[in-house]
Amino acid sequence: MLKSYYVYIMASGRNGTLYVGVTNDLLRRVYEHKNGTSDGFTKKYGVNRLVWFDETPDVAAAIRREKTIKRWPRAYKLNVIEEMNPQWRDLYEDIVG
Structure with missing residues (x-):
């Protein structure tokens, strides 16, 4: 099975505070951000x-990006x-399904 890695940008709102991250489980990681499961x-x-967000099968490429x-x-x-997202919609709802 091919693994996926994701580079993603979170925001506090349109043109708000931004956070750039990388993960191998986008749903889990965004859920953690949304629910404040860790301090930071x-x-x-x-x-x-x-x-x-952007997806790649190459972990090294994801980290470089x-x-x-x-x-x-x-x-x-x-x-x-x-x-990608001119309306600044929360894309989490799209990937949760």
């Missing part, structure tokens, strides 16, 4: 909406979100 940045700043996106200026991150 997303819990502290109310960052609980999945606004962008996460590090690259984290270094981007904020405007680049906003642009990548707007391209």
Whole structure:
């Protein structure tokens, strides 16, 4: 079975605080962010909406992409979100099914 890895961006709201992460289980990880199951940045700043994600079978590529996106200026991150999700909808509802 082919494994998937995800680079994702969470937001507190449209044009709000952003968080970039990487995981091998997007549903579980976003659920954790939404429910504040661990203390940290997303819990502290109310960052609980999945606004962008990308999937790859290559863990090294996912980690490289996460590090690259984290270094981007904020405007680049906003642009990548707007391209995939111009309404800034919470994509968690789409992937939960």
